[in-house]
Amino acid sequence: MDRIEEMQKINIGEDDREKDDSADNKGVIYGVEVSPPPHLTVFFALQQAILCLGSTLSIPFILTNLLCAKDDTDARAQLLCISMFMCGIATLLQTTVGVRLGIIQGGSHIFIGPIVAMMSLSRWSCPIVETVSLNMTNTSGPDITTPYSLPEEKAWIIRLREIQGNLMLASLVQFLLGCSGLVGFFLQFIGPLTIAPTISLIGLSLTGVAADFNKVHWGIAILTLGLIAIFSLYLGSIKIPFPTYSKKRNCHVARFQMFKLLPVILSVILSWILCHILTITDNVPNDSTHVNYYTRTDARLSVLNSMPWFYFPTPFQFGTPTVSAAGFVGMLGATISSIIESTGDYFAAARISSANPPPAHALNRGIAIEGFSSIISGMVGAGHATTSYSGNIGAIGITRVASRRVFQVAGLILLLGGIIGKFGAALTLIPDPIIGGTLTVVFGMVAAVGISTLQFIDLTSTRNLTILAISLILGLMVPEWMASNKNAIKTGSDDLDQVLGVLLGTAMFVGGLIGFILDNTVPGSDEERGILKWRANMYEEGEQDAKTHVQYEIPFITSVLRKVKCCSYVPVSPTFDKVINCPCSKDSKEEYTVGDENRANYNVKLENLNEKL
Template sequence: MISGNDSCELSYLPPDMNEQVDGHPKEEDGSISVPKDKNKPLYRVTDVPPWYLCIFFAFQHYLTAFGGMIVTPVILAEGLCLQHDSLTQSHLINTVFLVSGLSTVLQVTFGVRLPIIQGSSFALLLPALAFLSTPEWKCPDWTHNASLVNTSSPLFIEVWQTRLRTLQGSIMLASILQILVGFSGLIGFLMRFIGPLTIAPTVCLIGLSLYDTAGHKAGSHWGISAMTTALIILFSQYLRFIPVPLPTCSTNKRLRTSRFYVFQSMPILLGILISWLVCYILTISDILPSNPAQYGYLARTDVKGNVMNGTSWFTVPYPGQWGMPIVNVASVLGIISGIICSMTESVGDYYSCAKLAGAAPPPNHAINRGIGIEGLCSLLAGAFGTGNGMTSFSENVAALGMTKVCSRGVILLSGIFLILTGILGKIGVIFTTMPAPVLGGMFLIMFGIIAATGISTLQSTDMNSSRTIFIFGFSIFSALSIPNWIIKNPDFIKTGVTMLDRVLSILLATPMFVGGFLGFFLDNTIPGTRHERGLLAWESKHPEDLKDTLEDEDLYDLPFGITSILSSQSWVRYIPFLPRKKNTALFKSEDRDLSQSHVTEPLGKETGVMDKFTLYGLN
């Protein structure tokens, strides 16, 4: 950015903080002295960082989402009988990346319009595996023996493609339910009954229920995973306010420096790259064991080297690439149960994302549109044949809280990176060499933050109330106990209807569903005041902050001036996913200094993520 009239100094500061008129004095070296708020976003949702920083930030989100995107197809591969077909697995991963990128672009542009990356849904993975584990769909014994598998034989191709096409048809039909729930406004209507005591256990359990996945990855080499975790903690917590001086240019050819807070903005990227480099050095030095049976082998970077050699540079996934989708009623019902959990999880992610980004809570029309777009994206994922649906990625929402970079322009660029990865096969395969313990170390941080973010939603409730403590505690503990018992006793539920047994087993084995349902039911049936439930804080705002709220809520409007065009139409109020015209005449234009909206409060003030709203109970 240009700082002053005589230099082209590069300053890593939010968009409106680089000018003298902002009231921040310049230092003798030409940099701008700005007090640092430890919680306020460096870039808000509608801000766009400089292009060179956008690339770094987008790549960081790309790497954060990468682990979750490759885990689901790899886990699903065993159920599809593809555990010994690395090339098909690689093509399946490329398809996931392409669809995730397209879905992210759609969601940021026309959906909820928050900085949320879309990716494979873990909520749909469980019912898919449950369906593929039934006796009639189990893989033939010969597919478990690598020496008997001929990946080019018509028999083998028919085995895995039949299973994948069945999942395709089930996902496409089940996603229609999500489309209807979103665009019909039903999810917005249900939000009247969904408060903090529903959102908190649902979001919290997203992180808590993944402890086994994080532990499994980290346990492949505890030393590497501990190093990754320690580096991310070091950068994001201890070094986040230590600037790194960078040389800058000046028209008078004087040497200047600017302050770049690299540790605060890119802690995950730095932690992953350093650990990855260490694993590479240990691999080429043969310090890590080369025997797959030895502990620490998964820390090597050449574990999947054969996939790199057999993958072409360009791959173009397309709808129907595996053949015509097949419809199976039992599979459809199971996937629908996953869709219900996915929708609840996504609504929680919307609120968490808005909170971490310092934005106004998403209005009903944005939630309706976001869920509807996710349904369309799941339909797209089914058509392409990813074997899974699309949902909001909670780990990337958590990354917003760590980096304080909440620009949806950054997420849009991440979506473009994902699309390119899906098309450029070699680039996607390069990142499959990321060692499992590096992913595990990152998961320990990310999933913990997700769980804590869910708990923080309770700040708007009365935490001194025994009602609040009972509902949250019972919901969380039951959601951990019941699924664990159901998984260990899969044949316990016997209603006489096989499909109903399967659906109930899947639902009761999903912690997010159990916790969210109990929280929803108890919160709406146990007598309690609106203050106890946290609804007053969710619905009320300080009068002096009303004009800022109007400005913030504009970020949920449709792009390209569509909202302005439709606002004059009377029929818009009957469409639940379209924003309605706002009465901005309450405020005089001279009272709204939008250019100063980011720096009106002292940045050194110790506040919550956003202290404008009582919505989150942080002020």
């Protein structure tokens, strides 16, 4: 308690930061179990909530295009509110009963690829204006062609139901994998050469989506992108003075790296102001058929009037979800990729928070909660699953605030933001090119994160370069060919044709599968494949010397579970202490656990490797 009280009194002013930096450059001011003062908690929570808005709110903009509801402002506002609502729900669940680290949960871009492939099937083509010949007089008279359009107002709901059903089914698999403790078993076959093409192709395959927004006004899109780069890269180290208060120093001035913390929000605001100036001066055509029309800030103003002040997402509000074999298999592939990504995020969050690496039960529970949250997301019609956000984890290293309480309050803020309907409606007013510029950076960062995984492998190895080359080129080539030849696959079964169409049309699946097969079948040592360094990095010791994992225990019920002996066999129980047959290479017959012995074995091997190098 003395340590906690001492930490709570630490001020976040510049002087205190410098003092703390000299003591421990990698430490955190507020650890996982430490709660900052209430006023600082709200500030830190709001900051984390704002950081995730760019990624979370970009998904509804993408979905409305894919659902043939690009011009349906009500649909976009609804999806925006639902996405924020689910972001809050998932964050609260994850930080309270899941892995219990400071992690923000939000919409996953990994699932956009399968949705794009699913919606590209001929049965989900957007309604188009057609003409029919109506003989109004007699058979010998001239044909009178009358245009008509299919009912678009309900078309997007039918498509959303298909996404809902397949998402719920795939998320159920994720939930069961987490509860069964099989995550560790499957991870033994996954290495950097599987992860790199899988994650990279997520971003690379979605460049067309960003281009669709950018083409509305390339100038504004490039301006937004440029501002994000300037704020985060060039001005990131500049500290802006802000007035603040603490019991120790009363009212004083503290300095914050505002440009580094809020580059996306600042860029959106400045670009939005410019678009508003162009709108009121009529420098942007007020013609809905013009390509630049959605650069105007009043293009969707009517949605503010039509959207209620409060909007409560309810299960199955869009009707009964539907399921297809093709959609389920595509979503399942994205789910597996999400599990891999989230597992890495858990270890990263623990390291950056100066906490002990998460034990087996915390990993299992975290994956199970993500699956459970994604099931709820499918039920309420968000159109996407939830996953952990690496950007918010990285922000901990900047703010040095890893408090669980901060992230719980952030989840509450996001939850309330989703319930207030007018807030979601206001976000639909963001001009399309601003969204496009932001998406360009987001998708680029996703690709870069995948590429960064290659740091663990031997990049001078012909084996590794060949596997990477084949995975990336086929991951881009096959889906592009499928998009141009939608009816090329004819197996004699319509269901099988659709399954193969979705899978081969998903770049992430094609590249990841090829990388997985080649990496596990082509001869190569653990050192060459990067397995040793990658897992040593995952199981690296936390900065603190505590021997317990108290931060991963479920509040209130852990003491009860300790009294029930059979709970030690339940993979999601805090008392779970059984050995997991964890990652090992095909060149080694050793078994590893998720405990201290595992990390020690890897660290010894890594030291031997470094000596050889």
